[in-house]
Amino acid sequence: MALTSSVKEHPYSHLIDTLKDGKLKFFNPQKLNDPRYEKLPLSIRVLLEAAIRKCDGFYTKEEDVQNILDWQQQQNTAEVPFPPARVLLQDFTGIPAMVDLAAMRDAVAKHGVDPGLISPMCPTDLIVDHSLQIDFSKWWVSLKNQEMELIRNKERLQFFKWCSKAFKNVNVIPPDVGAVHQVNLEYLSRVVQVNDEFIYPDSVVGTDSHTTMINGLGILGWGVGGIESEAVMLGQPVSLTLPRVVGCKLVGSVNPLTTSIDIVLGITKHLRQAGIAGKFVEFFGPGVSQLSTPDRTTIANMCPEYNATVSFFPVDHVTLKHFKKTNFTQEKLELLESYMKAVKLFRSYEDPSEDPHYSEVIEINLSSIMPHVSGPKRPQDRVAVNSMKEDFRRCLDEKVGFKGFHISKEKQGTQVPFLHCGQEYQLAHGSVVIAAVISCTNNCNPSVMLTAGLLAKKAVEAGLVVKPYIRTSLAPGSGMVTHYLNTSGVLPYLSQLGFEVIGYGCATCVGNTAPLPDAVVDAIKHGDLVACGVLSGNRHFEGRLCDCVRANYLASPPLVVAYAIAGTVDIDFEKEPLAGVTSDGKEVYLRDVWPSREEVLQTEEDTVISSIFRDRTGRMEVRGMSHPNYFAEHCVVFPWDHKSTYIRSPSFFNKLVRLLTFGIIVNAHALLFLGDKVTTDHISPAGSIARVSAAAKYLLSKRLTPREFNSYGARRGNDAVMTRGTFASIKLQNRFIGKPSPKTLHIPSGQTLDVFEAAERYQRDGIPLIILAGKGYGSGNSRDWVAKGPYLLGVRAIIAESFEKLHKTQLVGMGIMPLQFLPGESADSLELCGKERFTITLPDDMSLRQQLTVKTSQGKTFCVTALFESESDLVFYRHGGLLRYVARTML
Structure with missing residues (x-):
């Protein structure tokens, strides 16, 4: 109202x-x-x-x-x-949301309803930042990356232009302005909103996993799926169980050599061990005042990794000091402070009498946190830097798993020579071949970026270099980062080590690194080497960066630079020099070139000033959507181009009038038989489109060449591509196949097919589908296609031992039933082979968390729990998902 x-x-x-x-x-x-x-x-x-x-x-x-x-x-x-104050979309998940709204306009128009009624009721910002690919990595040609981005994504940019004209409450921020989370932090964040003469707290839900960073500014916000964001855009509140709130009390003093990234990983370890899935975390205690606002946003960013919903830092004097450096006027700051104090949302961390009551309290001593990296395959597997050499060698010994590679002792010393640019080099286990300082997580934090720059400066002055075959890159989250690196005088030194600015947007962490040199790939394969990538992001599952790079470590930006100089992770920085001896015969250790905390803070004070934020605001206002590539017709209903391979009207609104009943799933086949910890990376398409994939076959049929495939992310507006890319991960462990592969068994024929091709056959024959899975199904960051893809493949239900909460909600939102084995039971304990046919009976009077009976064609019967947690879940499922429900309310 x-x-x-x-x-x-x-x-x-x-x-x-x-x-x-x-x-x-x-x-x-x-x-x-x-x-x-x-x-x-x-x-x-x-x-x-x-x-x-x-x-x-x-x-x-x-x-x-x-x-x-x-x-x-x-x-x-x-x-x-x-009901959040606003919605934040990045283009990979934003484009399908906008495509759905455009398709919804078509659907209601066919039933005689004004399509103009379909517009976001909640203010929505869409940032085009995920389409950048790194074709060129040297500074003198790096601007070609932006040129290529505009050429590749012309159709998408034209669609975004149409959205900005056709829909109310939609603000589109074009490419080459900044990454979504940094634009959110630097430009969109308000702390308080003013609307209709009312003032109230700013809050946000976003379709990017980094949305939680905003909690570092005292703005409540978290990541949701594309389906949930569309509902909020159309006026519906987010539904959540009133959360338990864990008070995280910070005490002690920060070690001078510890970066905020180390603090992030230290807190991540503590909170992951505390078992806080689905809870809010709220920080308090005297240690909070020692953390700058960029530190807080970096810490808040990682809360999805320990499965909390948010990590909240209430507004205090440090927050106000931060906004004094931004484009906030004095009047706006005074208004912010007055309002927050009036409603008691302002904190003094030094005053324990202000401490609220929490569900539980966890105390962390900041002085106990030392530098760490994380890997080689999961963010939660922290490794102290001084133990890195020992830990990596232990990983070579251990059997294949989350930490192990199972390399025999006699092969652990393998060294493979190769030629690059006319010079001979050698690769061994642990050799670094990718080193990326990327936009995710770190580049909003000036202290760690300046530490990396000052380290580069000292290293260059000491005569150190980075081997030229290592794929180095610097993808700042925004021009602000480039500005202060340049102003502080460290950018040329980063460039000299190969860390040139290659563009603004997601890059290495989503698999957009340019291919490694052929000689490097051949050497890795010839020696069966465990080559390494080191990046300053928060996603590094095996095979995500590059298929042939098995070990990937998350590290702070200065450590990325340090490991690039060393050329290996198989090094003890305390005892071994960074790279042999310099030209004048000196051995240089990491401690010799690591800048002091005082030096970093002074540089930050001198360079991160209000002019940077004024420059950011100016760039945002000048850019607009005026580029010739952005031309689009101004019409109420989108003029779909049926020849387009980027933008296609999906089939979600077919048979919109018919209301579903719960009914029965009869004689369903299992499309996939999966194990534990199937992540959203395994389910949802991401990265490049493999030339032998079902999606590639589709694009080839449209007369595109492999050079024109672009990425799955860029084609998220085409359901034909995305459905074919669902479960197309090369790391998918399908028990029907017995090895990592994007294939499955078509049970009636006994053939091994691409997952899409098998699903297509099942649908053609009218056979419903289910999926069998183990524990933690759907863990990882939020992606709308983790539910949309299976839905379009014909999956009606997923039976798993447990689900990631957000993913369970997404499944219900798309009309797929999340069914959970009873405690202590699993596919193995029930002796299911997966080749049975499954019949699931659903009563018309379904209740919350009701037990259902599953019968197999082999005569076996077992019970599962239908994970409908609220009446709205039942309503959405009955309507065939949230999108159909919203469309029907318009009718």
């Missing part, structure tokens, strides 16, 4: 207060005069304010407000709505 037109009818109108001599209004929860309010965690206070302000008796009821206020008793029990 519009607040200005219905204040008198609002059930909480008596809570309205004013600021600025009555010019601004706000709902003041303190006027409830309820002592419970001041004991609430501040993140819960944000939920409460939103529920009070948006209480309309339909989406949000007075009962919801009371449940949030009674958080101490209702946590982990009550289901409550949360």
